[in-house]
Each structure stands twice: as C-alpha cells, then as structure tokens.
Amino acid sequence: xxxxxxxRNLRIEATTDAGxxxxxxxxxxxxxxxxxxxxxxxxxxxxxxxxxLSLMGYARPGCRITGGEINVNGKNMAALAEKQRAKLxxxxxxxxxxxxxxxxxxSSTIMEQVIEVTRIHGLMPPEQARKRAVELFRAxxxxxxEGIGARYPHQVSGGQLQRLSAAMALIGNPKLxxxxxxxxxxxxxxxxxxxxxFKSVMRAGGIAGVYVSHDLAVVAQIAxxxxxxxxxxxxEAGTTxxxxxxxxxxxxxxxxxxxxxxxxxxxxxxDAGTKPLLRIDNVTAGYGSLRADGLPLVRAVNSxxxxxxxxxxxxxIGESGCGKSTLARVIAGIHxxxxxxxxxxxxxxxxxxxxxxxxxxxxxxxxxxxADTALNPAKPVEDIISRPLAFYHQLDRQARSKRVDELLxxxxxxxTLRYRRPSELSGGQKQRVNFARALAAGPxxxxxxxxxxxxxxxxxAAVIELLKELQRELGLxxxxxxxxxxxxxxxxxxxMVMYNGERVEQITPDRLKAPIHPYSKLLFSSVxxxxxxxxxxxxxxxxxxxxxxxx
Amino acid sequence: xxxxxxxxxxxxxxxxxxxxxxxxxxxxxLAWTLIAIFAPTIIPHSIGDIVDDDYFGPMRQGxxxxxxxxxxxxLSRVLMGxxxxxxxxxxxVCIACFSGVVLGMIAAVTGGWLDTxxxxxxxxxxxxxxxxxGLVVVAAVxxxxxxxxxxxxxxYIPGAYRFARALAVNIxxxxxxxxxxxxxxxxxxxxxxxxxxxIMRPVLADFGLRFVFIVLLLSGLSFLGLGLQPPLAxxxxxVRENIGGLPFAAPAVIVPSLAIASLTISVNLLIDNLPQKIxxxxx
Numbered sequence: 082x083x084x085x086x087x088x089r090n091l092r093i094e095a096t097t098d099a100g101x102x103x104x105x106x107x108x109x110x111x112x113x114x115x116x117x118x119x120x121x122x123x124x125x126x127x128x129x130x131x132x133x134l135s136l137m138g139y140a141r142p143g144c145r146i147t148g149g150e151i152n153v154n155g156k157n158m159a160a161l162a163e164k165q166r167a168k169l170x171x172x173x174x175x176x177x178x179x180x181x182x183x184x185x186x187x188s189s190t191i192m193e194q195v196i197e198v199t200r201i202h203g204l205m206p207p208e209q210a211r212k213r214a215v216e217l218f219r220a221x222x223x224x225x226x227e228g229i230g231a232r233y234p235h236q237v238s239g240g241q242l243q244r245l246s247a248a249m250a251l252i253g254n255p256k257l258x259x260x261x262x263x264x265x266x267x268x269x270x271x272x273x274x275x276x277x278x279f280k281s282v283m284r285a286g287g288i289a290g291v292y293v294s295h296d297l298a299v300v301a302q303i304a305x306x307x308x309x310x311x312x313x314x315x316x317e318a319g320t321t322x323x324x325x326x327x328x329x330x331x332x333x334x335x336x337x338x339x340x341x342x343x344x345x346x347x348x349x350x351x352d353a354g355t356k357p358l359l360r361i362d363n364v365t366a367g368y369g370s371l372r373a374d375g376l377p378l379v380r381a382v383n384s385x386x387x388x389x390x391x392x393x394x395x396x397x398i399g400e401s402g403c404g405k406s407t408l409a410r411v412i413a414g415i416h417x418x419x420x421x422x423x424x425x426x427x428x429x430x431x432x433x434x435x436x437x438x439x440x441x442x443x444x445x446x447x448x449x450x451x452a453d454t455a456l457n458p459a460k461p462v463e464d465i466i467s468r469p470l471a472f473y474h475q476l477d478r479q480a481r482s483k484r485v486d487e488l489l490x491x492x493x494x495x496x497t498l499r500y501r502r503p504s505e506l507s508g509g510q511k512q513r514v515n516f517a518r519a520l521a522a523g524p525x526x527x528x529x530x531x532x533x534x535x536x537x538x539x540x541x542a543a544v545i546e547l548l549k550e551l552q553r554e555l556g557l558x559x560x561x562x563x564x565x566x567x568x569x570x571x572x573x574x575x576x577m578v579m580y581n582g583e584r585v586e587q588i589t590p591d592r593l594k595a596p597i598h599p600y601s602k603l604l605f606s607s608v609x610x611x612x613x614x615x616x617x618x619x620x621x622x623x624x625x626x627x628x629x630x631x632x
Numbered sequence: 633x634x635x636x637x638x639x640x641x642x643x644x645x646x647x648x649x650x651x652x653x654x655x656x657x658x659x660x661x662l663a664w665t666l667i668a669i670f671a672p673t674i675i676p677h678s679i680g681d682i683v684d685d686d687y688f689g690p691m692r693q694g695x696x697x698x699x700x701x702x703x704x705x706x707l708s709r710v711l712m713g714x715x716x717x718x719x720x721x722x723x724x725v726c727i728a729c730f731s732g733v734v735l736g737m738i739a740a741v742t743g744g745w746l747d748t749x750x751x752x753x754x755x756x757x758x759x760x761x762x763x764x765x766g767l768v769v770v771a772a773v774x775x776x777x778x779x780x781x782x783x784x785x786x787x788y789i790p791g792a793y794r795f796a797r798a799l800a801v802n803i804x805x806x807x808x809x810x811x812x813x814x815x816x817x818x819x820x821x822x823x824x825x826x827x828x829x830x831i832m833r834p835v836l837a838d839f840g841l842r843f844v845f846i847v848l849l850l851s852g853l854s855f856l857g858l859g860l861q862p863p864l865a866x867x868x869x870x871v872r873e874n875i876g877g878l879p880f881a882a883p884a885v886i887v888p889s890l891a892i893a894s895l896t897i898s899v900n901l902l903i904d905n906l907p908q909k910i911x912x913x914x915x
Contacts, residue, residue: 413814434814442816455807459829472815522815 085154085256085289086113086136092148093131093140093313105131105144107313113257118283118290120304120321122297122336124537125508128313129293133259135159136291137174138166154256171198175250179262181242185234191245192230198253210252217248220285221278239401240271244278251282258283258290264299268400268564269607276302276616295537297336298609301325302616309333321613332539339542340567340611357424358526358558359389359412359445364421366411367582376419381407383582384421389526392552394559396573398566398604404582405562406450409530412560413447426525443473446519450531452511456503462489462514463499469521488517493547509540513547520551528560533568545571566608578604599625654905660898664891667711668718675708680863688874688882698883700874706884709870710891716866718895720777721850724784725843731785732792733835737823739793740800741809751797758790762849763856770858780859784846795838799831833906840903844896851892867892 093106106128113119121129131144138158140146151158154173158166170176175198178184186194195217196210205213211230218226221244234242243263250258260279264272280303283290294300300307300321307324309317309332317330328334364385369378381404389395397405410416412423414434423430425445431437449455456465466488467481476484486496492513503511512532519527529548533541549572551557563569569576570590578586578601586598596602603625609615667674677683684699691698697706735754739747769783803809804827812826828835851868853859860866865873870888877885 415810415814434816437816439816442814447811447814449807449811451807455811457806457808457826457830459832468812469815472817518811 083114084112085115085117086111086291087152088112088132088136088149089152090149091132091135091146091151091159093128093135093144094147095144105313106135108149109310109313109315110149111308111315111318113289113291115256116287116289117306118292118304120292120294120300120307121310122294122300122307123310123316123332124295124539126312127310129295129310130261131313132310133261133291133293134176136257136259137170137176139170168202171250171255172202172204172253173255174257174259175253175255176259177243177247177250177261177263180266181246181263182234182239182266184246185242187234189233190230191232191234191237194234195230195245195249195252198249202253204253214248214252217251217282218245220282221245221248222274223248223278238271240267240275243267243275247279247282251286251288254286256289258288260290260292260294262294265294265296269566269609270400270603272299272609273607273616273619273621279303280616296609297325297340297538298611301611301613302609309336325611325613335539337611339538356391357388358391358426359560360387360422360424361412362386362422362424364408364411364418364423366407366416366418371419381582382411382418385579385582385584386421387577387584387587389558389560391525392556392558393575394552394561394573396569396576397560397562397579398564398569398576399579400564400604403579405564405579406530407582408579409447409528409560409562413445413528414442415447439473443469443522444525445528446522446524446526447528447530448515448519448532451535452508452515453503453535455515456511456518458503461500461502462506465503465514466499466517466521469518473522484521488521491520491551492517508536509544512536512544516544516547520555524557526558526560528562530562531564534563534565541568542571548572566605648907650907651905653901654907657898657901657905660894661902664714664718664895664898668714671711671715675705675711677705677708679704679709679712679865681705688877688880688884691883697887700870700884701876706887709865710867710887713865713867713870713888714891716777716860716864717847717850717868717892720781720784720866721843721846723781725788725839725846727781727785728788728846729792729835729839729842732789733796733828734823735789736793736796736798737800737827737831738819740797740804741819741822741827747797750793754790754793757786758794762787763852766849766853766858767856770853775858775861777860780850780853784850787849788842788846792838792842796831796835799834800827803827803830836906837903840899844899847892847896 088109088111091106091109092104095103095105097103109132111119121132123129131141134141135146135151136153136158138151138161146159149159153169156169158169185191192211192214195214196207199205199210200207204210214230215226218229223229223241223244229237229241237245247263263279264275267275276299292300292304304321306318306320308315309324309330311332317324317328317333324333325337328337364382365376365380366382367377367380371377383404385408387395397408399405407416411418414430414432414437417432423432425441428441430441434442463485466485470476470481470484485499489496489499494510494513494517498506498510503514506514512535516532533544536544545568548559552559559572561569561573573590576588576590577584578596578598580600586596586601588596588601596605603621606619606621682703683705684695684703687699687701687703689695689699689703695705695707697710700706700709735750739750765787766783769779773779800823809822809826812822850859850866851871854866854868855872857872860869867888871885874882874884874888
C-alpha cells in the first residue's frame with residue numbers, strides 16, 4: 082500500500098420512494114498520497130460530497146455503498162462494521178462541514194465541542210485537550226486563542242466558526258481531512274483568512290485532504306491535484322496546473338470559461354439609458370424601535386441614493402450585513418423606508434408595498450436568493466408561474482396555459498417541467514422558475530437579490546446569460562445585488578459598492594481595476610483568481626484589513 | 633438502469649404507496665362509519681327492549697354480545713352507540729378544526745393586535761379544564777345533542793388554533809409568502825392557497841388526534857352522566873351503565889370499551905400511516 086487513500090471502482094446507489102434504484106456514483110477510482118490535498122469539483126448533483134462522505138464509510142440516508150473498495154490508511158471503510166468505522170472517524174479521518182453555523186450546538190461552549198472528539202475516543206485528558214485546542218486556535222490565526230473557547234457559537238463570526246470547525250476536526254490528529262465546501266457561505270474578504278489558515282495548518286501537519294468545492298479559483302489556491310466529476314463519473318484528473326492550463330474534458334473547459342471575462346455587449350440602444358426608471362433619494366431604513374427623529378435604532382441602510390436608467394442595470398455589491406438586501410426590500414416596499422423618496426417611472430412610490438397600486442407592484446418584481454424558499458413547495462410549477470398571470474392580467478385558463486409554455490421557453494426550461502413540484506427541480510431550474518414568475522407579471526424592473534449565489538459556477542453563468550438575453554428581448558432593467566464581483570461585472574452597467582449601510586463608491590465595470598475607496602480596493606483584491614500562486618502572493622494592506630475586514 | 637424493487641410492507645396504487653397497518657386501520661374506521669349510518673336497519677332488537685330474563689347475560693346465540701344491566705340486547709346498543717359516538721365526535725371535530733385552523737392561519741398571516749387578542753383569548757379558553765367546562769354548560773343549558781356538539785367543539789378550538797398558528801407562522805416567514813404579499817394578494821388567498829397546502833398533512837394528523845380526544849371526552853362526559861340521556865347511549869354511557877357487570881366479567885362492560893379502543897387506535901394508526909404520494913423525479 083503506497084497511498085493513504087485508494088478508492089477502487091466505488092459504486093453508490095440510492096432508492097427512490099417509488100422503489101427505483103438510482104446509481105449515484107458509477108465506478109470512481111482515486112488515490113490520495115500522504116500529505117496531498119485533492120480537490121473534488123463538479124456541479125451540484127455530480128456526487129462530489131457523496132464520494133467525500135464515503136471516505137468515512139458513510140452513506141447518507143437512502144444511499145448504500147454497493148461496490149468497490151475504499152481503502153483509507155490500509156482499512157477498507159466499505160467493509161468495516163459500523164462500530165469500527167466510528168472508531169476511525171475523528172481520529173484517522175475528520176470532516177469539516179459546509180455550514181459551520183449549522184454544525185455547532187448553540188447551547189454549549191465552543192471549547193466543549195472542539196474537545197468532544199478527544200473525550201469520545203479517550204485520546205487525552207481534558208486538560209491536555211484544552212491546551213491542544215488553544216494551540217490549534219493559534220495555528221488557525223483565530224483572535225484571542227485563549228479566550229475564544231469560552232464563547233458560544235453565536236458570539237463568533239461565520240469565518241471564525243468555520244476555522245473553529247477545522248480545529249474540531251484537527252484535534253484528533255487525523256491523517257485525512259475532508260472539507261465539504263467550507264468557504265462557500267463566506268464573504269470573499271473572510272474567505273481569504275480561512276483559506277490561508279487551512280493551507281498553513283495542513284502544510285504544517287502534513288495532513289492529506291479532500292476539498293469539495295465548485296469554485297475552481299478557490300480550489301486552485303489549496304489543492305495539489307484536481308478531480309473533475311460529473312453525473313457520478315470521473316471526467317478528468319490531474320495536477321492543479323495541468324487542469325488549469327490544459328484541460329481536456331469539455332465540462333472542465335466550461336468551468337474554466339465561466340471565469341473568463343465575457344465580452345460585454347456594446348450599449349445596443351444608447352438612447353435607452355437617458356430616461357431614469359427608478360430614482361431613490363437619501364433612503365434610510367433599519368430595524369428596532371423608532372427614535373425621536375423618526376429613524377430606527379439600527380440603521381441597515383443609511384441615506385442611500387441611486388438611479389437606475391431604463392434598459393440599464395445597476396449592480397449593488399458588498400459583504401454580508403452591509404445592507405444590500407435590506408436596500409432591495411426597501412425598494413420593493415417589503416421593508417418600508419423610514420426616510421427618503423422612491424420615484425419609479427416618474428411617479429412617487431409609497432414606502433410600503435401594501436399602499437402601492439397593483440400596476441406599480443406589477444412593474445417592479447423582486448427575485449429572491451433562495452429559490453427553495455421562494456417557491457411554494459406544495460404547488461406545481463405551472464400554478465406558480467400562472468398565478469401572476471391570473472392576478473395581474475386576468476387571463477383565463479387556456480390563455481394562462483399557453484403563456485406558461487411561452488415563459489418556460491423563455492427561461493429555457495422544457496415544457497414538461499410544468500407538472501413538477503419545486504422539490505423535483507435542480508437548483509438552476511428552480512431559479513429559472515423563480516425568474517419566470519417575475520417575468521409573468523410583465524415588469525419593467527426586476528430586483529435580483531443574490532440570485533446566483535446558491536448556484537454553482539457553470540449554472541450561474543448560464544443564468545446570467547439568460548438574463549442578458551431577456552433584457553435584449555424585453556427591454557428590462559435589473560438591480561443586481563450580489564457579493565460576487567464577477568457576476569455583477571458580467572451584467573451591470575454601473576456598480577455601487579456598499580459598506581456598513583452606506584454607498585461608498587459607484588463605478589463602471591471598465592474602471593474596476595482602479596477603485597478609489599479603500600474598502601472597494603480591499604473587496605476587489607480579495608476575489609480569488611485562477612492562478613495557483615495568487616493566495617500565497619497576495620499582500621494586503623494590513624491597515625485596510627484591520628479597518629474593514631471582519632476577522 | 634432502473635429496476636422496480638418494492639418493499640414487502642409497501643404497496644402502491646394510483647400513484648400512492650400504502651402500508652398494511654394504514655389499510656387495516658382505515659377498514660376498521662370505514663366499518664364503524666357504515667355501522668353508524670345503517671345502525672337502525674341492522675340492529676336485531678330495539679335498543680329499549682328487554683329481551684333477556686337475566687341481567688349481564690353471557691354471549692350466546694341470539695344475544696351475540698350478551699345483555700346489559702337491564703337485560704337489553706348489547707349488540708343493538710353498541711351498534712346504535714356507534715351512531716352517537718362517531719356522529720357527535722365527527723361533527724364537533726369538524727367544527728373545532730375548521731374554526732381553529734382558519735383562525736390560526738389568519739392570526740399568523742395578519743399578526744399585530746389581531747394575533748395578540750385572538751391568542752390571549754383562546755389561551756384563556758384553553759386554561760378551563762375540559763370536563764369542568766362541559767359540566768357547567770350541561771348544567772346551564774341541559775344536555776342535548778346540538779349542545780354537546782358545540783360544547784365539544786368549543787373545548788377543542790383553542791388547541792387546533794395553537795397548532796395551526798404555530799405551523800403557519802413558520803410558513804409565513806418563507807420568501808414565497810413575501811413574494812405573494814408584494815404581488816398584492818389578499819389574506820384569503822394567502823391562507824387558502826399559499827399556507828394551507830403546506831400545512832395540510834400535519835393539520836390532518838391533528839384532526840385525527842383531536843377526533844380521538846373528543847371521542848374520549850364524550851365517553852367521559854357520558855360516563856359521568858352528562859352526555860346522552862337514556863335510553864340513548866353512546867359507548868361511554870354504555871360503559872358507565874354496565875360498570876356493575878365488571879365483577880361478573882360481563883361482555884356488557886367489555887364490549888363498548890373495546891369499541892372505543894378500536895376506533896381511537898385505528899384513527900391514530902391511520903394518521904400515522906396515511907398513503908404517501910409517490911413523486912419521482914424521472915417518473
């Protein structure tokens with residue numbers, strides 16, 4: 082046995098509730114040497130997480146490992162009894178989940194949970210475990226390594242929690258760490274700290290790793306080798322440099338292409354941009370009780386002004402908590418502003434949606450980030466899309482049905498999908514249905530609140546292309562809210578940078594290289610690049626980081 | 633690639649999968665419902681007729697379930713009892729769940745003072761012990777079938793309200809509710825079309841559970857003599873009037889108890905094993 086991990090011809094099956102057997106993993110083989118980090122990349126549903134979990138001998142409920150060998154450190158995880166597997170988990174193999182926030186128990190302290198592994202396996206006395214945990218906190222460059230263990234999970238930030246869950250995994254001295262999209266939920270500025278911390282501890286300890294992600298740029302920073310998966314089969318494998326420079330498989334090329342800057346359409350109708358569609362002036366909104374001056378206690382949006390011109394797109398970018406989503410809700414009237422004016426299509430809008438006229442509501446549609454919660458799970462797609470048709474346009478049944486077909490065509494979904502429920506669609510399909518519903522109203526302005534951030538790179542790129550096409554056909558305007566600069570860059574004519582509830586800068590995509598405001602500088606420089614040396618070579622102004630970074 | 637593999641206890645029909653326990657339970661419920669409907673035509677003796685020379689007679693030919701404390705035919709009385717037990721309970725549970733669920737959803741969607749007032753009022757109602765409440769009402773307006781139905785319904789409205797409100801509050805925070813609100817939809821559409829389909833299954837389960845509670849409460853009230861008045865008798869009343877047969881192991885006291893048990897347990901088993909709609913991605 083030469084490699085730490087040797088997976089041979091792995092097969093995993095699942096049974097649907099109709100009793101049909103579906104093969105999820107169709108004969109995958111891979112090797113991981115000691116101290117090597119291998120990235121599994123692929124779109125959602127490609128089986129990357131399933132493979133990663135199978136390395137611990139674990140298959141999610143409903144799934145079974147039906148064939149092949151999974152040799153980890155000389156033991157075949159697929160053949161071991163559950164009790165023996167449990168012994169290896171946490172000691173030989175450790176797992177860092179995607180959402181650290183959901184994986185910590187909110188009712189006990191962080192230290193308690195980090196050293197739990199040593200208690201379960203009886204690895205060391207609690208005193209020693211605590212000391213070791215503090216060392217790990219320091220190695221992961223967490224602030225206040227001595228004191229952070231006494232806090233509860235809600236008292237630390239998302240990026241810190243993610244590093245703490247890595248500490249939890251590292252405390253049993255594993256030979257293999259499994260990272261399941263650990264930075265997907267983080268802001269770019271935070272992601273850098275987490276990636277740097279991961280990389281340094283893995284390198285220092287000579288630990289082998291499996292890094293599951295759909296973000297090629299992140300993977301390029303941390304992985305030695307990359308395995309590309311699609312539909313439960315291995316498409317391509319090679320060293321990071323090979324994959325990045327000489328990808329063979331079409332899917333890998335597609336992934337890489339999603340990173341290339343798209344040629345922007347030259348302003349097709351130059352005169353379209355002259356008429357303002359939406360103007361907001363000094364809008365302030367927030368949460369909490371109103372104070373004497375009529376403004377709320379916590380101001381999430383602080384005196385922001387913006388203009389969206391007809392047929393043009395405005396991007397709003399900033400980290401989580403900067404008020405960009407609140408701004409979207411204020412414009413849509415979901416969260417009424419405390420002060421300021423909203424003028425839409427030449428008319429002053431009421432602050433609350435309930436007081437706006439039906440036509441005003443129809444002309445401004447909002448599309449939410451999570452299509453999962455934005456689509457009623459109990460209704461078939463056809464009902465979801467046809468409701469605005471019945472509500473705003475009073476179409477009869479036949480006309481509605483015809484229009485639903487047209488709308489499905491418009492968003493490039495097969496017509497047969499209309500009978501499905503949202504839970505039977507993929508993430509990208511759901512987001513298209515979500516968008517089709519907004520289109521059904523016949524709007525002039527669509528507010529897109531992070532609509533691509535739950536999608537993987539290739540799907541997101543396809544959705545963006547779709548939005549551009551629809552804009553050309555229907556003359557729509559978008560307000561595009563995102564924390565992902567590349568997405569905003571691809572579609573917007575103007576980009577507004579928000580920080581802490583305020584507008585700090587507004588620039589056009591062609592001047593992105595030279596932002597003026599320091600926060601914009603930090604934000605733009607934090608976007609991962611495909612170059613594998615980018616992270617190591619990245620030098621950030623420490624003053625900027627301490628001022629604007631949330632560590 | 634696909635191969636149909638059907639587990640032994642799961643059967644499928646019309647795109648739903650059933651399991652054996654659910655089927656048996658629904659057959660028992662169906663049987664009791666049919667008996668409730670056709671009782672007057674199938675009973676061998678009139679419920680008031682004294683047909684046995686002895687009281688607490690054993691099971692024998694002609695008197696299949698023995699006789700009660702006055703020597704009346706127990707089979708006839710149990711069959712007619714089904715009518716009152718199932719009928720009254722069903723009527724009250726329908727009223728209770730319908731009002732409770734509708735009010736609960738309205739409170740969740742509207743929020744604000746309406747929610748507060750409704751919740752506090754129904755909490756106050758909830759704090760009155762149910763048997764005591766029944767006692768007071770019967771003492772005040774006397775015991776009649778409509779009064780019984782309404783009393784039982786009122787007792788169980790707060791529970792149904794709380795349950796539905798808790799479910800609806802969760803649904804209410806979903807983005808599709810926000811989308812519907814921003815579209816300008818009315819409260820009626822929000823509760824009927826957006827919320828109700830999502831809480832239907834737990835509400836049905838709650839409906840079944842509440843039906844069981846009402847059967848038991850009705851039996852309890854009848855046992856105390858506050859329910860149906862003689863010679864009419866529901867199952868609870870049958871247990872009470874024949875309680876003297878307990879030392880003789882008379883079927884007259886055991887049979888109505890078994891009837892109550894079979895109905896309530898079946899309803900419970902059915903709601904735990906409701907047919908599952910098969911939804912398959914590629915089917």
